[in-house]
Amino acid sequence: MQLDATVEGGGAVSAHGGLDSPVSRRAALGLMAGTALTVVLPACGSGSGGAAAGSGGGGGNATLRMVGDQVITNLDPRTSLGPDGVVIRRNMFKTITLFNSANGDVTPLFAAELPQQVDATTWLLKVAPGQQWQDGSKVTATDVKYTIDWMQNARNGSLFGTAVLDVVKSVEVVDPSTVRLHLTRSSGSLLERLSAIAPVPKAVAERVGPKRFKIQPLGLGPFAFEGFAADQHETLKRWEQYPLEPKAQVAHADLQRIVEGSARINALQGGQADVDINVDPDLFPVVSGSGLKGAKHAGAGYNAILLNTGIKPFDDQRVRLAVAHAIDRDELAKAVWNGLAQPQVGPLPPWHYMAADVRAPAHDPDKAKALLRAAGHTSPLEFELMQGIYSTGLTMATVLQKQLEAAGFKVRIKTGDAEGLYQYVFNKTWQGFSMRGNTSIIGGYADLYARWTSQAIFNNAPASELAPIVKGLEKADAIPSHDLGARKAAYAALQQTIVDQARIVYLVNPSVLTASVKSVQGMTFGPDGVPNTLTSVTVAA
Amino acid sequence: MIAYTARRILLTVPTLLGVSVISFMLIHLAPGDPATAILGVLATPQMIEHFRVAFHLNDPLPLQYVNWLGGVVTGDFGFSLVTPVSVTSLLGRQFLPTVLLTGYAVVLAVPIAVATGVASAVRRGKAVDTISRAAWLFGLSMPSFWLGLLLILVFGVELRVLPVGGYVSPAEDPVQCLRSLFLPALTLALPLAAVVSRITRATVLELLDKDFVRTARAKGASQRRILWRHVVPNAVAPTLTTIGLQVGYLLGGAVLVEDVFNIPGLGRLLVFSVGNRDYAVIQGIVLLGALSVIVVQLIVDLVISRFDPRIRLR
Numbered sequence: 001m002q003l004d005a006t007v008e009g010g011g012a013v014s015a016h017g018g019l020d021s022p023v024s025r026r027a028a029l030g031l032m033a034g035t036a037l038t039v040v041l042p043a044c045g046s047g048s049g050g051a052a053a054g055s056g057g058g059g060g061n062a063t064l065r066m067v068g069d070q071v072i073t074n075l076d077p078r079t080s081l082g083p084d085g086v087v088i089r090r091n092m093f094k095t096i097t098l099f100n101s102a103n104g105d106v107t108p109l110f111a112a113e114l115p116q117q118v119d120a121t122t123w124l125l126k127v128a129p130g131q132q133w134q135d136g137s138k139v140t141a142t143d144v145k146y147t148i149d150w151m152q153n154a155r156n157g158s159l160f161g162t163a164v165l166d167v168v169k170s171v172e173v174v175d176p177s178t179v180r181l182h183l184t185r186s187s188g189s190l191l192e193r194l195s196a197i198a199p200v201p202k203a204v205a206e207r208v209g210p211k212r213f214k215i216q217p218l219g220l221g222p223f224a225f226e227g228f229a230a231d232q233h234e235t236l237k238r239w240e241q242y243p244l245e246p247k248a249q250v251a252h253a254d255l256q257r258i259v260e261g262s263a264r265i266n267a268l269q270g271g272q273a274d275v276d277i278n279v280d281p282d283l284f285p286v287v288s289g290s291g292l293k294g295a296k297h298a299g300a301g302y303n304a305i306l307l308n309t310g311i312k313p314f315d316d317q318r319v320r321l322a323v324a325h326a327i328d329r330d331e332l333a334k335a336v337w338n339g340l341a342q343p344q345v346g347p348l349p350p351w352h353y354m355a356a357d358v359r360a361p362a363h364d365p366d367k368a369k370a371l372l373r374a375a376g377h378t379s380p381l382e383f384e385l386m387q388g389i390y391s392t393g394l395t396m397a398t399v400l401q402k403q404l405e406a407a408g409f410k411v412r413i414k415t416g417d418a419e420g421l422y423q424y425v426f427n428k429t430w431q432g433f434s435m436r437g438n439t440s441i442i443g444g445y446a447d448l449y450a451r452w453t454s455q456a457i458f459n460n461a462p463a464s465e466l467a468p469i470v471k472g473l474e475k476a477d478a479i480p481s482h483d484l485g486a487r488k489a490a491y492a493a494l495q496q497t498i499v500d501q502a503r504i505v506y507l508v509n510p511s512v513l514t515a516s517v518k519s520v521q522g523m524t525f526g527p528d529g530v531p532n533t534l535t536s537v538t539v540a541a
Numbered sequence: 542m543i544a545y546t547a548r549r550i551l552l553t554v555p556t557l558l559g560v561s562v563i564s565f566m567l568i569h570l571a572p573g574d575p576a577t578a579i580l581g582v583l584a585t586p587q588m589i590e591h592f593r594v595a596f597h598l599n600d601p602l603p604l605q606y607v608n609w610l611g612g613v614v615t616g617d618f619g620f621s622l623v624t625p626v627s628v629t630s631l632l633g634r635q636f637l638p639t640v641l642l643t644g645y646a647v648v649l650a651v652p653i654a655v656a657t658g659v660a661s662a663v664r665r666g667k668a669v670d671t672i673s674r675a676a677w678l679f680g681l682s683m684p685s686f687w688l689g690l691l692l693i694l695v696f697g698v699e700l701r702v703l704p705v706g707g708y709v710s711p712a713e714d715p716v717q718c719l720r721s722l723f724l725p726a727l728t729l730a731l732p733l734a735a736v737v738s739r740i741t742r743a744t745v746l747e748l749l750d751k752d753f754v755r756t757a758r759a760k761g762a763s764q765r766r767i768l769w770r771h772v773v774p775n776a777v778a779p780t781l782t783t784i785g786l787q788v789g790y791l792l793g794g795a796v797l798v799e800d801v802f803n804i805p806g807l808g809r810l811l812v813f814s815v816g817n818r819d820y821a822v823i824q825g826i827v828l829l830g831a832l833s834v835i836v837v838q839l840i841v842d843l844v845i846s847r848f849d850p851r852i853r854l855r
Contacts, residue, residue: 271701
């Protein structure tokens with residue numbers, strides 16, 4: 001006889017006692033077997049797989065898979081400021097000239113020859129023959145005029161227009177392959193500036209509109225657009241109908257964003273990527289020990305402390321110089337970048353062909369304290385230093401705090417993401433800001449670097465105080481490009497003034513660190529730390 | 542049940558409304574301006590102003606909210622400020638990887654958790670129990686970031702049996718999809734399994750002391766029958782409830798895992814959008830996340846009511 005079991009709560013009782021179990025033993029065993037399969041099945045299959053297309057058979061069918069941490073959002077060469085846009089600019093488009101900021105050489109690229117100066121404010125530019133857009137249409141001077149006019153229109157949000165093309169008053173089409181540039185004033189750096197300008201096809205850009213062009217551009221280079229996913233990857237394919245030489249040797253080039261530095265190295269080690277275009281300094285020692293090729297390149301990035309010179313205490317130059325004397329750049333380079341950075345005392349990177357040997361405040365905490373006393377600060381001078389959160393940011397803040405406090409300051413660190421901190425800069429309530437930057441992507445010419453320093457937004461100084469630098473910049477830029485001696489002397493004087501005023505205390509110029517698998521050959525990097533044109537790159541099988 | 546379900550669905554609306562208002566306020570309270578975040582520090586005041594006007598960022602906040610809500614009601618979540626892509630398409634593209642990842646984590650975690658929880662309770666004080674509890678402690682205390690990197694090193698780099706990261710869509714290759722998501726899902730599953738296992742153990746232990754179990758034993762039922770026929774069915778409700786609650790944490794925990802494993806999911810999109818003050822995308826993700834949690838809770842409640850007739854849905 002079977003007794004009915006009582007069930008807690010007075011629920012339904014089955015004739016066999018207890019609740020009818022919805023999960024029979026057989027079902028439970030089946031469930032576990034299914035789970036085991038789910039666990040085992042993924043481990044089967046070929047190799048380590050990967051999301052991106054593999055290197056394939058190597059040689060001409062290979063895919064070059066690059067990874068980096070910068071965002072990938074904008075492929076329009078007229079507006080994009082990141083490596084995403086630079087890779088596009090160098091492989092899908094051509095800038096008017098090519099500028100080597102390490103030695104000052106300028107060569108024609110989009111242009112048939114270097115633009116010719118007609119008079120102080122007039123230049124002639126000829127489009128190189130034989131070029132065509134990837135839809136088969138001819139490249140003409142109208143495309144050049146359209147591009148420059150578009151970039152100069154503030155509504156289009158192109159920083160190139162305001163920063164690089166500010167000296168261009170108008171562009172005139174002379175004939176289908178020639179434009180005349182009319183400048184607002186003489187500019188010795190015009191040829192260097194034009195290395196940031198890549199013309200786009202007028203007909204296509206107008207037809208699709210800027211929003212579409214930003215995510216699906218059409219160019220004329222050895223590579224054509226293949227795919228894009230915001231914040232994830234951009235993919236180019238070799239343009240088989242490219243009429244000129246050299247042609248691309250890989251079939252595809254993919255730039256993928258992987259935020260985590262260690263995840264990027266893992267991707268190389270696991271066979272899912274070929275090149276990491278920006279290795280974190282603390283991971284660089286790992287690279288060589290793991291069968292990868294590590295390389296150090298010059299970079300145009302910098303770290304600096306911005307000082308709000310419009311309010312106390314940094315309206316006093318003595319206090320600013322005290323900050324400059326507090327800094328030990330060698331210690332910073334060692335502690336934050338494992339020695340993979342070099343001191344930078346002025347606005348130009350130390351390897352730049354216009355970088356001058358300036359007299360910079362030496363690391364001298366006692367001198368810093370004396371300056372503070374002279375400025376009336378007998379006890380530690382307290383101020384707030386903002387610091388962005390990025391891979392080296394927090395270490396940087398710690399080291400800076402220590403150095404400044406040894407020199408008579410008391411530092412409160414305020415961290416946040418850079419965009420949030422900029423808000424304080426724009427509403428002028430900040431005191432000090434430890435930031436990193438890289439203006440080379442919009443043009444690595446000396447004028448731009450130096451002008452950045454004099455922008456009031458970054459130091460909050462009244463226009464009257466900045467006027468000497470602004471005037472000095474205009475004078476230096478007006479010197480003809482062929483008068484190299486005079487240009488160098490003028491920029492040297494400006495750099496000394498900038499360093500003496502200490503509105504921005506430059507700290508270091510980090511090297512760009514890259515890692516690649518051994519099958520990748522022929523990859524080179526520009527002084528901005530971004531890969532050069534990829535036509536010479538090969539990926540062995 | 543239908544009336545109950547309908548009521549719960551209707552209650553979703555004010556809940557989502559409340560979530561949207563709070564998230565809208567919090568996003569706009571954070572310092573930072575999308576114009577400067579996106580255009581950069583070299584942007585001129587004129588460019589910034591053009592940007593703000595174009596995207597209605599100068600409108601009063603209540604007006605911005607009402608305009609946004611009006612769009613949402615008609616299925617238009619607006620456009621990303623950073624890339625000219627609709628929020629709907631962004632969410633659509635990146636929701637699936639997160640759902641797959643989270644679902645995969647649950648599928649991996651639950652059987653392991655239930656099995657170990659039951660075994661641990663039945664063999665209380667024995668080696669199985671000790672080892673299980675040590676394993677839970679490990680699973681709960683390991684940061685997902687670290688655990689993920691460890692799994693990558695072992696299985697992706699050293700043994701090379703699984704991908705180190707990335708995502709393959711199931712439509713493209715279902716097997717590679719499973720492979721690419723296994724390690725990240727396991728990273729999420731281990732802490733989940735630890736929590737669920739503990740709850741299961743505690744519930745089973747409590748049930749083993751109940752009168753109805755004693756009665757079943759007295760009637761001569763075998764231990765196996767007692768366990769599978771009487772105890773485990775009664776343990777389903779608390780276990781399912783715990784899983785439902787953990788789904789919300791899973792969605793949040795996926796952010797770090799997506800970064801480590803380079804999965805283009807909602808978590809990663811959220812981090813990117815917050816950094817760029819891409820308000821429309823942030824709002825969309827928050828709403829979608831809230832809706833997901835609500836839906837999961839509803840499903841859990843409905844499933845529990847089917848399993849346990851003592852629970853009457855009202």
